[in-house]
Amino acid sequence: MAQARGSRRYKQIVANLKAQRLQPCMRCGMDIDYEADAQAGEPDAFNAGHKKSWATNPELREDPSNFQQEHARCNQGALTDDGDGPRGLGTVSEDW
Numbered sequence: 001m002a003q004a005r006g007s008r009r010y011k012q013i014v015a016n017l018k019a020q021r022l023q024p025c026m027r028c029g030m031d032i033d034y035e036a037d038a039q040a041g042e043p044d045a046f047n048a049g050h051k052k053s054w055a056t057n058p059e060l061r062e063d064p065s066n067f068q069q070e071h072a073r074c075n076q077g078a079l080t081d082d083g084d085g086p087r088g089l090g091t092v093s094e095d096w
């Protein structure tokens, strides 16, 4: 069900979150650069991340309350937690 990432609803949630320009990054605690372009690969750019893993909480994939602001680089470092691949070993970064 990875296509949920590109759904209309998903994009709306991400756009709404970005528009709030929340600080700081929920993974590293540093400020996010909202002028940076994530599509261009700028590491300090905004990305929408999930508080709870896609893999273990599929019902929360498009739940706005499960989204949080993150750096592109922090979000990419956590891809395994978002269900895009096998979970990494020994990495605990979720707030349960």
Ligand SMILES: [Zn+2]
Pocket: 025, 026, 027, 028, 029, 030, 070, 071, 074
């Ligand atoms: Zn960060």
